[in-house]
């Protein structure tokens with residue numbers, strides 16, 4: 001079944017008024033038997049194969065679209081090999097790895113995860129932006145994206161006001177930027193989006209995640225610096241076991257101590273041992289623990305805790 005493309009929708013509207021976004025906006029929306037979607041005044045009209053029509057409020061769908069493109073994905077969604085965060089590249093941009101290692105217990109065996117491990121330290125040597133983006137995201141690879149949360153900087157490219165940057169969408173100086181398809185589609189049609197959504201700025205899930213990760217690093221540095229000796233006593237170690245199937249969630253386990261990261265296992269306690277935490281709890285738990293003065297460490301860096309965690313992560 002294919003939906004007829006309605007000439008009435010421009011590129012931006014075609015991204016916003018989709019059956020998935022209508023379903024996000026209106027619970028219980030029946031997304032089958034649709035022959036067309038178009039706009040009439042304040043409404044988005046869905047035409048069914050039998051000729052019936054239903055009207056949905058455009059504003060409600062716009063809100064659903066915006067909150068979907070701004071949503072925060074879980075902590076493990078964009079970590080590379082060995083819980084590696086975004087890696088510095090050139091031009092004020094970073095490599096954001098897709099979390100292939102954490103989607104599944106065998107995720108590290110996927111070809112994308114293996115390519116990530118192979119390339120992680122070598123991306124810095126690829127200095128041409130288009131070449132790098134092609135390595136990250138192409139028909140053959142899906143390793144991650146190039147993200148510039150503070151805008152791309154091209155130190156070697158003189159600003160030429162007469163140039164129309166043929167064939168390339170010029171990033172706006174100082175504006176957050178991402179190489180992903182969603183962001184690029186918005187950037188290419190930015191004026192259509194802006195006339196549809198007041199105050200519109202291109203955005204994507206990668207920028208949301210990056211900002212949250214950066215906030216976590218800042219908070220962690222603050223928590224660390226708060227200890228007078230420079231070596232924090234209050235520490236929390238975390239582990240993550242990805243799910244063994246594609247339906248379940250993974251297990252997220254925390255141990256904490258008031259005696260420093262190097263203290264023996266007997267000085268550590270499981271955080272809320274009766275509760276089961278998953279990847280969806282990770283952001284909140286990190287921020288709550290740091291709020292209470294605890295500095296997080298990946299448990300894999302603390303070998304003295306290894307035996308205790310084996311049981312809990314299964």
Ligand SMILES: [Zn+2]
Pocket residue numbers: 145178179180181182183204205206207
């Ligand atoms: Zn993106």
